[in-house]
Amino acid sequence: MKKNILILFLAFYCIKAFPQQTQLILKTEKDIVLNTDKFAMVLSIEENKDVNTIYLGKKLKDEKEYRKINGQYKQAHDYTNMYQSAYTASGTRNLLEPAISVEHADGNQALDLKYVDHKIEDKSPNQKHVVVTLKDQVYPFFVELHYLTNVKENVIEQWAVIKHQEKKAVKLVKYASANISVKGSDFYLRNYHGDWIAEMQPETQKLTHGIKTLDSKLGSRTNLFQTSYFALSIDNPIAENEGTVLLGGLDWSGNFRVDFEKDPQENVRIIAGINNYASHYSLAPNKEFVTPRFTFTLSTQGLGQGSRNLHEWARNSRLLDGNGERLTLLNNWESTYFDFDEKKISHLLENTKKLGVDLFLLDDGWFGNKYPRNADTSALGDWEVNKKKLPNGIFSIVKEAKKTGVEFGIWVEPEMVSPKSELYEKHPKWVVKQPARDEYYFRNQLVLDLSNPEVQDFIFNMMDKLFTDNPGLAYVKWDCNAVIYNAYSAYQKDQNNFYTDYTFGLYKVLERFRAKYPKVPMMLCSGGGGRVDYGSLKYFTEYWPSDNTDPYDRIFIQYENSLFFPAIASANHITTFGNQDIKFKVDVAGMGKMGFDLNLEELHDEELKFAQEAVKNYNLYKDIVWHGDLYRFANPRETNHASLGYVSKDKSKAVMFNYLTKYTHVSKTTNPIKWDGLDANKNYKITEINLYKSGSYLQNDLVLSGDFLMKVGINPILENNRRSVVLLLEEVK
Numbered sequence: 035m036k037k038n039i040l041i042l043f044l045a046f047y048c049i050k051a052f053p054q055q056t057q058l059i060l061k062t063e064k065d066i067v068l069n070t071d072k073f074a075m076v077l078s079i080e081e082n083k084d085v086n087t088i089y090l091g092k093k094l095k096d097e098k099e100y101r102k103i104n105g106q107y108k109q110a111h112d113y114t115n116m117y118q119s120a121y122t123a124s125g126t127r128n129l130l131e132p133a134i135s136v137e138h139a140d141g142n143q144a145l146d147l148k149y150v151d152h153k154i155e156d157k158s159p160n161q162k163h164v165v166v167t168l169k170d171q172v173y174p175f176f177v178e179l180h181y182l183t184n185v186k187e188n189v190i191e192q193w194a195v196i197k198h199q200e201k202k203a204v205k206l207v208k209y210a211s212a213n214i215s216v217k218g219s220d221f222y223l224r225n226y227h228g229d230w231i232a233e234m235q236p237e238t239q240k241l242t243h244g245i246k247t248l249d250s251k252l253g254s255r256t257n258l259f260q261t262s263y264f265a266l267s268i269d270n271p272i273a274e275n276e277g278t279v280l281l282g283g284l285d286w287s288g289n290f291r292v293d294f295e296k297d298p299q300e301n302v303r304i305i306a307g308i309n310n311y312a313s314h315y316s317l318a319p320n321k322e323f324v325t326p327r328f329t330f331t332l333s334t335q336g337l338g339q340g341s342r343n344l345h346e347w348a349r350n351s352r353l354l355d356g357n358g359e360r361l362t363l364l365n366n367w368e369s370t371y372f373d374f375d376e377k378k379i380s381h382l383l384e385n386t387k388k389l390g391v392d393l394f395l396l397d398d399g400w401f402g403n404k405y406p407r408n409a410d411t412s413a414l415g416d417w418e419v420n421k422k423k424l425p426n427g428i429f430s431i432v433k434e435a436k437k438t439g440v441e442f443g444i445w446v447e448p449e450m451v452s453p454k455s456e457l458y459e460k461h462p463k464w465v466v467k468q469p470a471r472d473e474y475y476f477r478n479q480l481v482l483d484l485s486n487p488e489v490q491d492f493i494f495n496m497m498d499k500l501f502t503d504n505p506g507l508a509y510v511k512w513d514c515n516a517v518i519y520n521a522y523s524a525y526q527k528d529q530n531n532f533y534t535d536y537t538f539g540l541y542k543v544l545e546r547f548r549a550k551y552p553k554v555p556m557m558l559c560s561g562g563g564g565r566v567d568y569g570s571l572k573y574f575t576e577y578w579p580s581d582n583t584d585p586y587d588r589i590f591i592q593y594e595n596s597l598f599f600p601a602i603a604s605a606n607h608i609t610t611f612g613n614q615d616i617k618f619k620v621d622v623a624g625m626g627k628m629g630f631d632l633n634l635e636e637l638h639d640e641e642l643k644f645a646q647e648a649v650k651n652y653n654l655y656k657d658i659v660w661h662g663d664l665y666r667f668a669n670p671r672e673t674n675h676a677s678l679g680y681v682s683k684d685k686s687k688a689v690m691f692n693y694l695t696k697y698t699h700v701s702k703t704t705n706p707i708k709w710d711g712l713d714a715n716k717n718y719k720i721t722e723i724n725l726y727k728s729g730s731y732l733q734n735d736l737v738l739s740g741d742f743l744m745k746v747g748i749n750p751i752l753e754n755n756r757r758s759v760v761l762l763l764e765e766v767k
């Protein structure tokens with residue numbers, strides 16, 4: 035009896051529901067095809083003016099066939115006809131995770147966005163900008179979906195512009211940058227967790243139904259626990275050189291949220307944007323809210339190609355001076371900490387010259403007088419030179435550096451304030467803190483309210499003064515060591531806007547700084563890798579992946595960062611951390627932008643000589659690392675070694691880094707490591723460089739063809755007493 039009732043109920047239900055569901059394969063009026071060289075993302079404009087993402091995958095020859103795709107999927111029913119919405123609005127038909135939720139001026143929460151028009155603009159032969167305008171049917175509420183295709187790099191940047199003409203402010207309860215729908219049989223997500231000195235720890239999982247969220251609520255240094263950058267493999271488990279994989283992330287330095295929803299139809303919906311946690315943004319009428327960009331590539335040749343796509347795109351159009359040069363350096367942080375004076379600095383300048391690197395970087399501790407910066411408990415915000423340590427100011431050091439034949443750079447932490455500082459005493463309202471609660475500190479400090487234009491001016495003026503007072507200053511390390519606790523802004527009328535306006539405020543300052551100082555190299559540091567994203571890398575030439583400089587740990591951190599960020603941006607320093615020899619440390623730093631942070635006096639003669647030679651070698655191959663293509667050959671998490679190579683664009687030169695990562699008496703590389711990316715028809719002379727204490731184990735004058743190297747490979751002969759090997763490959767004609 036019960037069974038019959040159930041059947042009757044189902045039959046009734048199907049009749050009610052199916053008329054809509056038969057429209058599942060909607061006839062499209064038009065498709066908007068977003069093409070890159072290798073893949074296409076296709077938006078359909080349905081008869082009812084919904085805009086859906088109907089395809090993401092390899093390009094089809096005949097664009098008319100895209101609309102036949104949905105018909106090939108016999109999936110469960112979509113009760114809404116909007117599971118694949120290009121920007122899912124909530125409060126009307128929607129049943130899944132929305133991209134946008136609002137509270138209209140009258141308190142109503144319904145939104146249904148319909149197609150109005152779209153425009154396509156050729157920004158350059160390589161970039162097309164497509165804007166699709168949507169409008170709610172009842173309220174004067176508009177969303178523009180922006181897509182910028184980078185054709186040859188196979189990268190799409192995506193964002194939304196939200197505006198309205200309602201009578202009063204509208205609350206944006208959720209306001210994503212992107213809402214992508216991906217079809218496949220299975221989905222494997224690689225995302226990252228971490229903490230201070232343990233950044234970029236990968237985790238891979240097969241997505242199950244429901245929502246997996248990557249997010250941050252830390253306000254500043256938002257990557258401390260997670261990053262928004264991820265790899266999603268479609269159909270098959272993640273592989274380096276095969277399979278379809280989407281690599282991307284939110285180009286935003288503030289709170290982020292990326293949802294992966296495996297929907298009732300077995301598809302995955304990616305919804306990425308600013309985290310709406312405590313941030314229901316109040317948007318005034320006729321003002322535009324521009325979301326940050328979600329940038330992604332789709333590779334059909336595994337992670338490796340995906341990384342090369344992102345690197346190429348970043349160098350060409352995002353990372354500051356991405357195709358330019360970088361300065362090698364000697365930093366004093368780990369050799370002096372706060373304890374230095376002019377005499378010590380003079381000596382460090384000489385050491386910089388002696389080592390052969392380009393620049394000396396003076397770290398934390400050079401400022402504060404009423405409250406001198408002799409420890410991390412005071413003076414942040416008081417950006418005047420400490421007269422006791424540096425009585426002749428910064429300018430005299432800049433001059434002395436020039437005389438010594440090196441450049442000079444300086445550390446700042448502009449977003450922060452110490453409770454023990456003159457700035458805090460003068461401007462308590464500029465500090466992020468709850469008015470009636472105890473203060474709570476992260477590294478003994480608090481965060482300034484960058485949503486306040488006065489604070490933005492203060493920071494810009496401080497940076498500007500540093501450069502106008504000290505012409506010739508050649509480099510900046512911009513640090514950011516605290517998260518935001520007790521989020522409250524004395525400036526904001528609506529506290530909901532604080533977190534988001536903090537990051538907009540930060541970008542405003544950086545924008546102004548870059549308008550006046552477009553070229554000066556600047557390292558993005560955040561107590562290690564607490565802030566690395568393509569929103570900020572627009573203003574920075576490099577980033578600091580971790581305060582963990584033990585070269586063994588660094589191999590893993592740098593390896594994972596290489597999935598998303600190019601080597602030219604990775605500041606890798608050689609320090610006293612780790613008990614490995616100097617060669618291992620130098621070889622690990624070589625796979626990015628090399629720097630030193632140690633006391634040369636603590637090196638034995640042999641070590642110093644080696645370091646000096648290694649800098650000379652680095653100058654020979656740095657161009658390949660900075661501007662070439664990366665190929666990863668061995669993942670240290672999968673075998674007993676890490677191996678990767680960079681190939682110059684004309685394939686005439688390459689450099690290969692190999693590190694033994696599991697030590698036992700018998701651990702070694704038993705098999706040759708297969709190359710990739712070389713020219714099969716070229717012959718390469720192979721030289722082992724950075725030799726320390728012993729000669730090379732490789733045959734003298736070894737020449738191998740690209741064909742051989744890619745089909746058979748080369749064994750760098752890593753073993754327990756030979757834990758790192760760097761090989762230079764040069765074409766012989």
Ligand code: DGJ
Binds near residue numbers: 397
């Ligand atoms: C944290 C950075 O990661 C370090 O390199 C150093 O600059 C310290 N801050 C200085 O306080």
